[in-house]
Amino acid sequence: MSIWKYANPTKFMGWTAPVLPWLFGLAALCLGVGLVWGFFFTPDDFRQGATVKIIYLHVPAALMAINAWIMMLVASLIWYIRRHHVSALAARAAAPIGMVMTLIALFTGAIWGKPIWGTYWEFDPRLTSFLILFLFYLGYMALWEAIEDPDTAADLTSVLCMVGSIFAILSRYAVLFWGQGLHQGASLSLDKEENVADVFWVPLLVCMAGFVLLFIALVLMRTRTEVRARQIRALENRARAQNA
C-alpha cells in the first residue's frame, strides 16, 4: 500500500470522478464568498479607494501562476524518476492553466497600476519576472505540441521544465540587479509584524483558497481528458492493427 497506487490510470480515473464535482463546488463557493465579500463588504482603502479591491484577483492569480510551475516541476520529476504516465499528463494539463493565471496577474496588475502608479507597465523586477514566467510557459507548451511520440514528448518536456526552473529562478534574481522597482515588497508574509489589515486579509485568504481549489479541479479535469484522449488513441491503434 502506498500513495503510488493512486497514480495508476484506471485508479486515477476512478477516484477523481466522484471528487471532481466536490472540488468544483468548493472552489465556486470559496470564490463566490471571497469575491463578493471582498468587492462589496470591505471598506475602501483610505489612499487607493476602491482600486485596492483588485487584489482579490491579482494576488491569488499570481500565487497560482508560480505554484502551477512548481507543481509542473514536481510532476515532471515524478515522471522522470518513477515514470507514472498520469504525472506527465498532469504536468501537461497544468501548463495552460498556469499561463492563464500569469496573464490574469499581469492584466489585473496593469489595470491597477494605471491609476495608482500612473503607468500600465514598468520594467520592474516583479513585473518582469512574471513576463519571463509567461515566456517559459509558452516554450513548454510549444514543445509538448511539437513532438508526436507521447513518451518522448513527456521526457523532453520534463527535462525542459527542470532546466527551465533553474533559469526562471536565475532570471528572477537577475532582474533584481536593476534595483528595487515600483512593486511593493511582500505584504502577506507569515513572519512579519506588519501585514495587510485583517478586514482585507480574511476575504483574501478565502479567495486564495478558492483559486487553489479551482486550480486543482481544473488540473484533474484536464488530466482526465488527456487520459481519455490517450485511451482513444490506443483503441484506434488496436482497431487499425486488427483491420490490417
Place this chain on the structure above:
Amino acid sequence: MIALLLRDLRLAVRAGGGFGLGLAFFLIVIVLVPFGVGPQSDLLTAIAPGIFWVASLLAALLSLDRIFALDFEDGSLTLLATSPLPLEGVGLIKALAHWVTTGLPLTVAAPALGFMLVLAPEAYSYLLLSLLLGTPALSMIGTFGAALTVGLRRGGLLLSVLVLPLYIPTLIYGAEAVRRGAEGLDPSGALILLGGITAGTFAILPFATAAVLRINLR
C-alpha cells in the same frame, strides 16, 4: 574529444556559411540599428551596450540548429553515442565548437564595430570582457536547446522560442556590465555574475544535453 572538436571546426570552416555567416549577420544587425532609430549619436551611445548584446544573442541563435541536425541526419550522432566518449562530453565539445565558430569571432569583432553605434570609449574593454565571459554560456544553453529539438523536422522556430527565455539572465548581466562600464561605474559585480552563469551552465547543461540526446536517439 580533441579529435571531435577539430572535426566540427573543420566541417564548419569547409562547409561554408557556418563560420562567417554568424559574423555577417551580427554586422548587419549592428548596421541596421542606426537606420531604425535614427542617427542621433547620444541616443546610439545610450543603447549601444544592449544592442551589441542582443545582436550577439541573435547571431548565436542563428547557427544553433546546425549543431546536431547534420550529425543526426547522417547517423554520426548515433555513432558518437555508442563511442567510448560519454555523451556529456559530446555535448560539451559541440558547445565549444559552436562558441569558437560564432562566439569568439563576435567577441573579437564587436569592439571594432563599436564606432558604428558611438559606443562610449570607456566601454570598449568591458564589451570585450563581457562578451568573452558571456558568449560561451549562450553556446552551451543553445546546445541544450538544439539537443531538445534535434528529432523535429521543423525545429528551427521552436528552438528560438525555447532558447531565448533561457538567454535572459546572460543578457541582463552582460548588457548591464557594459552599461555600467560606459557610465564609469564599477561593473565587476555584473561581470562576476556573468562568469558565474557561464561556469554554472557548463557544469549542469552537458548532463541535461546528454539526457535529452539519449531520449531523442531512443
